[in-house]
Amino acid sequence: MSEVDIKTVEKLARLSQLDFNEEEKATLQNEFGKIFDFVSQLQEVDTENVEGMTSVVKNASTPQRQDNPQNQISRDNLQSNAPSTEMGFFVVPKIMD
Amino acid sequence: MTLYNKDYEIVMGLEIHAQLKTKTKLFSTSIANFGAEPNTQANAVDLAMPGMLPVLNTEAVTSAIKFGLAINAEIAPVSVFSRKNYFYPDLPKGYQISQFDLPTVGKGVLDVTLEDGSTKTIRIERAHLEEDAGKSVHDLGSNSVSHVDLNRAGVPLLEIVSFPDFRTPEEVAAYVKKLRAIVQYIDICDGDMSQGSMRCDVNVSVRKKGEHKLGTRREIKNVNSIKNIIKAITYEANHQVDIIENGGEVQQETILWDPDAGVTRSMRSKEDAHDYRYFPDPDILPLRISDERIEAIKATMPELPEQKKARLMADYELSAYDAEVITSSKETADFYEEVLEAGKDAKLCANWLIVELFAILNKQDLELHETPVSAKQLGELVGLIVDKTISGKIAKTVFEEMVATSKDPKVIVEEKGLVQITDTSAIEPIIDEVIASDLGQANAEKFRNGADRILGWFVGQVMQKTQGKANPAMVNEILKEKLK
Numbered sequence: 001m002s003e004v005d006i007k008t009v010e011k012l013a014r015l016s017q018l019d020f021n022e023e024e025k026a027t028l029q030n031e032f033g034k035i036f037d038f039v040s041q042l043q044e045v046d047t048e049n050v051e052g053m054t055s056v057v058k059n060a061s062t063p064q065r066q067d068n069p070q071n072q073i074s075r076d077n078l079q080s081n082a083p084s085t086e087m088g089f090f091v092v093p094k095i096m097d
Numbered sequence: 098m099t100l101y102n103k104d105y106e107i108v109m110g111l112e113i114h115a116q117l118k119t120k121t122k123l124f125s126t127s128i129a130n131f132g133a134e135p136n137t138q139a140n141a142v143d144l145a146m147p148g149m150l151p152v153l154n155t156e157a158v159t160s161a162i163k164f165g166l167a168i169n170a171e172i173a174p175v176s177v178f179s180r181k182n183y184f185y186p187d188l189p190k191g192y193q194i195s196q197f198d199l200p201t202v203g204k205g206v207l208d209v210t211l212e213d214g215s216t217k218t219i220r221i222e223r224a225h226l227e228e229d230a231g232k233s234v235h236d237l238g239s240n241s242v243s244h245v246d247l248n249r250a251g252v253p254l255l256e257i258v259s260f261p262d263f264r265t266p267e268e269v270a271a272y273v274k275k276l277r278a279i280v281q282y283i284d285i286c287d288g289d290m291s292q293g294s295m296r297c298d299v300n301v302s303v304r305k306k307g308e309h310k311l312g313t314r315r316e317i318k319n320v321n322s323i324k325n326i327i328k329a330i331t332y333e334a335n336h337q338v339d340i341i342e343n344g345g346e347v348q349q350e351t352i353l354w355d356p357d358a359g360v361t362r363s364m365r366s367k368e369d370a371h372d373y374r375y376f377p378d379p380d381i382l383p384l385r386i387s388d389e390r391i392e393a394i395k396a397t398m399p400e401l402p403e404q405k406k407a408r409l410m411a412d413y414e415l416s417a418y419d420a421e422v423i424t425s426s427k428e429t430a431d432f433y434e435e436v437l438e439a440g441k442d443a444k445l446c447a448n449w450l451i452v453e454l455f456a457i458l459n460k461q462d463l464e465l466h467e468t469p470v471s472a473k474q475l476g477e478l479v480g481l482i483v484d485k486t487i488s489g490k491i492a493k494t495v496f497e498e499m500v501a502t503s504k505d506p507k508v509i510v511e512e513k514g515l516v517q518i519t520d521t522s523a524i525e526p527i528i529d530e531v532i533a534s535d536l537g538q539a540n541a542e543k544f545r546n547g548a549d550r551i552l553g554w555f556v557g558q559v560m561q562k563t564q565g566k567a568n569p570a571m572v573n574e575i576l577k578e579k580l581k
Contacts, residue, residue: 011372015182015183015184015372015374016184017184055377055379055382055383057382059385060382060385061382061383061384061385062153062178062381062382062383062384063152063153063382064152064153064154064155064158065126065152065153065154065155066155066156067119067120067121067154067155067156067157068120068121068126069120069121069126069127069128070121070126071125071126071127071140071141072127072128072138072140073139073140073141075134075135075136075137078136078139078140078141078144079136084242086237086238086244087135087237087244088134088135088136088137088246089135089136089234089237089244089245089246090136090186090244090245090246090247091242091243091244091245092186092242092243092244092245093241093242093243094235094240094241094242094243095185095186095233095235095243
């Protein structure tokens, strides 16, 4: 099985803004290893001279729209799901880094 | 010189974010104006509500193509939008849509003119389209919360990345000015650094002269004026040399320029260095740009600063310096054209703009758009000199009055009775009077004996008696005749 070191698990947790205890980290270490094994099967395919594919629709270009304002939503409506708002702003826990 | 230690040189590269002047955002139909009430210009796409799909703004693509054409860059026939992943509350999707390995604009070049008149070619690596993030405010009220405004979330940016071709802060300043002029000429960005619509990140590293390997770089973020760019680089480069000379190592990090303290400060430590895990955005197909589209845009390209400079030099015989100053921003160039419309004489108009008006603006610390003398008024003043209504000397008096009162030059000339005397029958008696005086007779004698320079005394006397209103060329001519 692929070896995933604990540092990689910790880095991914940090990037995902998640906290794990030691037991959970060990579980993830094991599960990541299995996932890597599964995905690494793809490496057996010969991709020499094959162009990278970013979409299944060949030669299509992304749709483009005209530069016209539309679908404006009132602020009240826009913020109706927000847990906390103040002076028109969304309020979130302090995020200074 | 920037570096105190002459054994070192600075190596810099620039990333400039130009906010595009589109009406709507890059992938949503929200209005993209600056300065609205918080969260009044955001919609479900900007908030990353479930099920929303981004649809590309064609005008943003056109802007990128225009920029590519302006720097002679290759426009990619196929470019790809990627997700740049990171967590921050002003980025609701959890990723920014940007371009990674396939940007819309490829390699290009920009020639910049330095203060000594020399030219340096700066290579541009790429320019890519991306979304801006929202704005977080950390000092509104309670200490335990931050406030988020998503009006700016999704506003289109063109990020212009240079190669590490800069060696002095002056080169950087010249490049930023040139780039600002270009985006203004092609009308894709207003170029206002103080409002943040053009933002500049400088990657600074130092190395011993003669070394080929680049030193470790530190990135100075978001410096908001050209003056501050020069100061920040100067401080940071010397700081890095100090670290190395004291046996230390420069740590790669992102830093902020603190203009009040005059120092750079660390922003994020290396440990938290971002790993953006870019991958192609599955919501957006590749962008394909046809040759026909590029050709059609090419046909609508306005005159660029370089072309305008060449034209001013060829058509009006302006000096390279004058032409450079006039074309350095679109605002100045437009102002000059308006002065010229009324003033006719191209060289004289350039002179009055660059020497006289700019001196006043500098002195009063005003921007061109705050000028007390409008382009039309300045042109009319030059026109009065050209048609000999007033002399150049009187014009300076009129100009001072214009600066003080913003009145039209014609009004001032009439009010103060400054119309130049070009009537020989009015000038002759005055000249006769000067020559007939005791001193006049003595000096006339000296003149006839070969003291040519004494003529100046006569001219001065006549000008004094006419309060400077006599036409100097005519006075000269008549004097020479009468003193024979």
